Amino acid sequence: MKQRNCFCLTCINVQNNLEPSMYDPGLIPKPPADFGTSQLHYFEDWGVVTYGGALPSGTNSSFLSFKSGKLGGRAIFDIVHNNKYKEWIKGWRNFNAGHEHPDQNSFTFAPNGVPFITEALYGPKYTLLNNVALFGSTLSGSCFKPWAGQVTEACDSKWLKYKVGLAADAQGRVEAAIKREGMVFIRGEGHSAYNPELKIRNFQRNLLLLHPQLLLMVDHIHLDPGSPTRAMSAFFHNTELPFQSTKVDGVHGAFVTHGKENYKMFWMDDTNSSNKGMVGYWSYPRGYPYNGSNYVNVTMPLRYPHTRVAYIFFGPGLDVQSFSLRGHDQQVDIYLSTKDHTYTIYLLTGEVTSKPVFAIVLLDHKRIVFERAAAVVDSFPVEVEEYANVMEDNLQHVKPVFQQMERHILGRVLNTASFRRTAEHLLQFSDKKKTEEVIKKMFAMSKKQNKGKGGKRLNLGEKLSENLPDIFAQIEVSEKNERQRISKRTYEDSPEEGDADSRAFVDYPAGHRNRKGGLVKGRRFKEVHIVATARSEGVSGNPSYIRLFLLMNTTTFFLLLAVLLTRFQRGRSLHTQRCFYTIVLIDCFILLYLYSSCSHTQC
CATH class of the missing domain: 1.20.58 (Methane Monooxygenase Hydroxylase; Chain G, domain 1)
Known part of the structure; x- marks a missing residue:
C-alpha cells in the first residue's frame, strides 16, 4: 500500500507507451465461444458458487450465487488454525477478515437479470442483513434477543468479529455444486457458524434451480437433544425494490414489482404450514455508503429432531399453480406444478441415506438425478517441500530488486507535476517536521540534475538513494509506533479487551533482519547485502x-x-x-x- 502511488505512476507511463504499439484497428471484436451460455463455477477457497455470471440481460438470463465457506477463505483459515508457516504467520494478526460478513449459507437470485434476492451490501455486520437464518434463543451476546445469529456478527462495530473465541473458528461448507440437464443443485452446511450451545446438528440449505426463472430452496434444521431453540427466522433482502405481502390458497408470500412485472416468492414447512411474513425497510446508521435495505422476514417453528422449510422464487415467465411438501425421516418430497410442467422433487436430507443421491427430480416424465458421487471433494494444492525455506531464500534475492525499483521509480516521478502531492501523501505518516525539508531537498536535487556538467544527466535514482532518508522505512517505523500506541490505549481503556486483542497488535521480531546469515529450521541461506535498508535504519536512529x-x-x-x-x-x-x-x-x-x-x- 505504501508504494502503490509510485508504482501506479510508473505503470501508467509504461501503459501509455505500449498501447499505441499494441493497438490493431483491423481486429474485429469477437466474444468467447461460450459467451451467453450459463456456466457453473465453484470457488473452492472462498466457498462461493455462481451460475449464470456475465450473461447479457434478457429473458431466462438468470444469476444465482451461494456462499458457505471458511472465515477468511480456506487457505488463510487453515494456515491460522494449523499453525502453518509459523516463521512468518502469527495467527489472525497477519490477516484481516473484518471486512467479511456473517453470511454462511447465504444466496442471491436474479431471474432474467432482475435483482430479486440481493445482498444488503455494505452495512452493519448483522446476520439478519445477509439472507440467512437466526434461531430463537436466550443466549447472552446476541445482538437482537431473543434471536441468535452467527457468532461472527458484531453488535457495536463496523468490523466483523474474527480474532478470538467462537468467532475465530466460524465456518461453513459447500457440500455439492452440480449441473444436470439445465438444472443446478447446490447444498451448503452452516451449523458451525452458530453458537454450539444452540445444539444445532445440521443447518443444511439446498438450492435447486429447476428453470432459469424458478428456484426452490429447502432449509433442513436438525436439532440435538436438549436444544434450547424452537424457532427460526429467515431474512431475504432487496436493496432496490420494496417487498409487498401476498397470499394464495392459504400460502403466504411476497413479491417485488419491476416495471410491470412481478417477481414472487412463497414458503411453507413440511407440515404444509405457512406463517405470514413481515416486510419492511432496515435503515443503516450514519457512516455507511448505503441508506438501508428492503426485507422479508419469515419466522417458522422448529420441531425436534428436524424441520424442513421450503421457499420458491419465480419470475413473470412462470405461473406456479400448486406447491406442497411432505416430510419423512431421511427425505422431504416437494410437489410443484406450473402452467407447462409438473415437478416432483425427492430431496434426501439425512446424513446417512438409503440411496447414493442428493436429489431426484421428475420433470413430467423425465428423471434427473444429482448423485452423491458428484459431491464436492476438498482438494488441497500440493505444497513444495520445505516451502518456508525456499521462500526465505527467494525473498533474500528479490529484496534488492525491489529496492532498485524503488530508486528508479522515485527518479521517474521526481519531475512530474503531481510529484509534490505524491511525496506529501507518502510522507504524511512520517515525521511531519521533516516532510517539507525532505520535499525541498528532492526538488533541489531535481534542479541539480538538469544542471549537470557538460549537459550530462545524473542518475537521480542513485542520488535519491544515497542522499535522502528511506521514506518507506520511516512510514514503517511510524506505523509500528502507532500500533503500539493503540495497543497501550486499548489495554488502559479495557484490560480484558486489551488482553484479547493484544495478539493483533504485537510486533514480532523479524527473524532475518540485519544478519549475515539466517537460520530457518536448520538451513542457512546466503547473505545478501542490502545497502539502502541498512543505511536507512542507521540514519533513523x-x-x-x-x-x-x-x-x-x-x-x-x-x-x-x-x-x-x-x-x-x-x-x-x-x-x-x-x-x-x-x-x-x-x-x-x-x-x-x-x-x-x-x-x-x-x-
Missing part, C-alpha cells in the same frame, strides 16, 4: 544525537571565544591564554568532525 552534540559544541565554541576576547585579553598570564586557545582549537576540531559525519538532510 542517529541524526537527533548528532544534531544535539553539534548544537552544544557550537554554543560552547562561541561562548569560549567570547570569554577569551573579552575577559582574558589583558591581565592574564601567557600560560592561561595558551590553555584557552588550546581548548577553543580542540572544540573547533570537534565541530569539524561532527559536521563531516552529519549530512545536511540529517542535521
Whole structure:
C-alpha cells in the first residue's frame, strides 16, 4: 500500500507507451465461444458458487450465487488454525477478515437479470442483513434477543468479529455444486457458524434451480437433544425494490414489482404450514455508503429432531399453480406444478441415506438425478517441500530488486507535476517536521540534475538513494509506533479487551533482519547485502544525537571565544591564554568532525 502511488505512476507511463504499439484497428471484436451460455463455477477457497455470471440481460438470463465457506477463505483459515508457516504467520494478526460478513449459507437470485434476492451490501455486520437464518434463543451476546445469529456478527462495530473465541473458528461448507440437464443443485452446511450451545446438528440449505426463472430452496434444521431453540427466522433482502405481502390458497408470500412485472416468492414447512411474513425497510446508521435495505422476514417453528422449510422464487415467465411438501425421516418430497410442467422433487436430507443421491427430480416424465458421487471433494494444492525455506531464500534475492525499483521509480516521478502531492501523501505518516525539508531537498536535487556538467544527466535514482532518508522505512517505523500506541490505549481503556486483542497488535521480531546469515529450521541461506535498508535504519536512529552534540559544541565554541576576547585579553598570564586557545582549537576540531559525519538532510 505504501508504494502503490509510485508504482501506479510508473505503470501508467509504461501503459501509455505500449498501447499505441499494441493497438490493431483491423481486429474485429469477437466474444468467447461460450459467451451467453450459463456456466457453473465453484470457488473452492472462498466457498462461493455462481451460475449464470456475465450473461447479457434478457429473458431466462438468470444469476444465482451461494456462499458457505471458511472465515477468511480456506487457505488463510487453515494456515491460522494449523499453525502453518509459523516463521512468518502469527495467527489472525497477519490477516484481516473484518471486512467479511456473517453470511454462511447465504444466496442471491436474479431471474432474467432482475435483482430479486440481493445482498444488503455494505452495512452493519448483522446476520439478519445477509439472507440467512437466526434461531430463537436466550443466549447472552446476541445482538437482537431473543434471536441468535452467527457468532461472527458484531453488535457495536463496523468490523466483523474474527480474532478470538467462537468467532475465530466460524465456518461453513459447500457440500455439492452440480449441473444436470439445465438444472443446478447446490447444498451448503452452516451449523458451525452458530453458537454450539444452540445444539444445532445440521443447518443444511439446498438450492435447486429447476428453470432459469424458478428456484426452490429447502432449509433442513436438525436439532440435538436438549436444544434450547424452537424457532427460526429467515431474512431475504432487496436493496432496490420494496417487498409487498401476498397470499394464495392459504400460502403466504411476497413479491417485488419491476416495471410491470412481478417477481414472487412463497414458503411453507413440511407440515404444509405457512406463517405470514413481515416486510419492511432496515435503515443503516450514519457512516455507511448505503441508506438501508428492503426485507422479508419469515419466522417458522422448529420441531425436534428436524424441520424442513421450503421457499420458491419465480419470475413473470412462470405461473406456479400448486406447491406442497411432505416430510419423512431421511427425505422431504416437494410437489410443484406450473402452467407447462409438473415437478416432483425427492430431496434426501439425512446424513446417512438409503440411496447414493442428493436429489431426484421428475420433470413430467423425465428423471434427473444429482448423485452423491458428484459431491464436492476438498482438494488441497500440493505444497513444495520445505516451502518456508525456499521462500526465505527467494525473498533474500528479490529484496534488492525491489529496492532498485524503488530508486528508479522515485527518479521517474521526481519531475512530474503531481510529484509534490505524491511525496506529501507518502510522507504524511512520517515525521511531519521533516516532510517539507525532505520535499525541498528532492526538488533541489531535481534542479541539480538538469544542471549537470557538460549537459550530462545524473542518475537521480542513485542520488535519491544515497542522499535522502528511506521514506518507506520511516512510514514503517511510524506505523509500528502507532500500533503500539493503540495497543497501550486499548489495554488502559479495557484490560480484558486489551488482553484479547493484544495478539493483533504485537510486533514480532523479524527473524532475518540485519544478519549475515539466517537460520530457518536448520538451513542457512546466503547473505545478501542490502545497502539502502541498512543505511536507512542507521540514519533513523542517529541524526537527533548528532544534531544535539553539534548544537552544544557550537554554543560552547562561541561562548569560549567570547570569554577569551573579552575577559582574558589583558591581565592574564601567557600560560592561561595558551590553555584557552588550546581548548577553543580542540572544540573547533570537534565541530569539524561532527559536521563531516552529519549530512545536511540529517542535521
